[in-house]
Amino acid sequence: MRQPLDRRLSVAPMMDWTDRHCRAFHRALSARALLYTEMVTAPAVLHGDHERLLGFDAVEHPVALQLGGSDPTQLAEAARVGERFGYDEINLNVGCPSDRVQSGKFGACLMREPELVADCMAAIKDAVAVPATVKCRIGVDDQDPEVSLFATADACAAVGIDTFIVHARKAWLKGLSPKENRDVPPLDYGLVRRLKRERPHLSITINGGIGSLDEAEAHLDAADDVQLDGVMLGRAAYHEPGLLGQADRRLFGATTPDVDAYEAIERYKPYLAARLAEGVHLPAMTRHMLGLMHGRPGARAFRRILTVEAIRPGAGLEVVDRAVDAVREAEARREAA
Structure with a gap:
């Protein structure tokens, strides 16, 4: 029986950064953190060079493949390819706000279509034996996050999806650049904690603006009777990767020495x-x-x-x-x- 992935710490999928070389380097620092690929679109997987797009070294495990797309059939087939390559999880991007993503009707704009997200996730889940997960925002543009986040989670949960990584910011698809979308929209950690409180059967990882292991530990503390399942670090792990050398001890309870x-x-x-x-x-x-x-x-x-x-x-x-x-x-x- 497949062991469930330990999600206490993961490193975010980051375009142009978390390629296979980056992931191998991060694995040299942490044996336990869950690593993610850059987003790869489903059409690219179906029509592109599989080894170039999906190839990775065995040292990277556990490692998840993040897919982009909005066509359930394409996503299912791309997920099968990813599973054959040996990825430990297939994740759907429902959070990227770039112009390219918007023109292709996927990424963050899918927050407007929770039923389509659910259809995509049902197709992925049925196609593979590894976990199928969602990485999303709390909403886009003028949406009420208290409505959009729960609508997306509930629609996906209804088709058997139980694991969500939530970037605790809205994405503004008009008026902000992708870079600005990483910093300008205010963080709402409380809403992510509320999702876990009200949907305790779901696995919820929090993402967005977390800059240190101290902050990660604080998020994982069972404050206000909410026990989040994981923390995802992005730019902090990339720009100061040395912090990953302490992660196995501090977040996973490993007794092995830190990696300097x-x-x-x-x-x-x-x-x-x-x-x-x-x-x-x-x-x-x-x-x-x-x-x-x-x-x-x-x-x-x-x-x-x-x-x-x-x-x-x-x-x-x-x-x-x-x-x-x-x-x-x-x-x-x-x-x-």
């Missing part, structure tokens, strides 16, 4: 070496590491070496070693001062 930046790089190096041997260029992988030394002496030199030297023809693991040495030397100088 140096150990994470050593764990990531076999993956780097394997991909370099396949012809992947070093900067495609090291770009995800730039925030690892955040706040440490030598962090600027670390970023510069990984940015400038990694793009040189033939650049390999020696560049990573030089970047690490720059931090070690800066730390030694500070200690000696």
